[in-house]
Amino acid sequence: MSIEVNKQNLDVLYLCLKKAFQNAFDGVKPLYPALTTRVPSTAAAEVYGWATDFPAVREWIGERELHKLTEYEYAIKNRKFESTIVIPADKIADNQLAMYNNITAEMGQQAAQHPDQLLFELLRSGASAKGYDGVPFFGEHRVAKGSSASGTLSNALLAASKDDTKAPWYLLDLSRALRPFIWQEREKYRIDALTDPRQSHEVFMRDEYLYGIRGRGSMGYGFWQMAFMSNLELNAANFTMLRQRMVSQRNSAGNMLGIAPSVLLVGESNREAAFYIAQAQTLAGQAPNPNYGLVDVWVTPYLD
Template identity: 40%
Template structure:
């Protein structure tokens, strides 16, 4: 397995154009963006006497939690990245959530924002309908589970009369297209949600053509979930028809707070 995966092509995915004359060949922009694979482990030990005297009922929930921890690992590592979007760079060298992403041809570059900073908890408007998502979970193989229970083959078991159970997995997370997400720490309300929607809908490629981005999900933590439900699910707000109803799907992510 490679120690890292290169995503240099993230810089530019051109659109089709009318075929007039010779083909126009686009060179995919190299941004030297890579995601380094990492290795994670989880190990627990159990006294051999507890197994021998059939006390597994005490430990079974712990073993189940070990498996659950491995299963949740991709989500937890991805959320660590998501919540750090305003402080970690993506392929263009700017933070993933930033106010001055460079867009345009050389000599005609403008700054584009996908971030509204404030004093509230983070919420994110995202387009998750495209093949490449805002965040990449780079899976490298499947988790490996190891049991050390035989004193003839394990020095630890022989010397400590203790069984060892462990799991390890390789993988990494990284940023995809910043254009697929809009982060905000301003208060979540109708005005800020509309502003984020309009900003994403206006995103263009380096040639000035719309990227056809249509937000599909509103990601919120527990602190914003009831406000988000009011905005997206209520038929009326303050006696008036709610024009934001069912605008996008609501996704509650407790780890976002």
């Protein structure tokens, strides 16, 4: 059955495509909400103030101790993203739209998963990209006096040579109000249409209608103290070494921060090793596994 290409029918088509996009978008369960602190953005970039130490609750003796979150400033610039399809007018007139409905649904899934891609790009570049304190996010950090004898602490257990370098794996504390990473959302992903020949060169000159996704936002680094990584082999010894380093963190008063990993995040290549470390109840010979249940194991294809 043919369709007259007019404003009314184009509006109905847009609503159908928009519904397909949104239903598919809502059906996706991405990882990034659990790993990030969501920060609404109202500008082209947002500037964050950070302190070197976690403000701790202490007995009030004398005057208050003031913790100013301005020792470091860290700016995250928003980025703009799009994905656009073209539907020829003849396809609409001939009612050949089933494929475009499916494509629009796929675009909805891709839009919902896109922040995951940004997050794992951030993770993979963390050994060189700088965090709020001006050093690589996964690297040697200056810590407050009293929290470390050397005055520094590394949240990375890195291979000494290329031959020893393996797929990265991460220990994350996702139990706190603040998360290791920031999802800065300027404009939610949405689908728009350009179907008016008075506004669109494509409609007037090519007899084509445009439907596209648009969104603005950016991923950034948060508290490095809650994210530790290694590119050494994922085995029990390296897991224990990195975990011990993470849970041993103290504040400037020498008190434990209480940070402990809740998630072991790995790629597909480390899935089996992660299972034997954290999910198997017994080791070879039926010995109890001391790491059983210490962390949840999350597997993602984005890390390989």
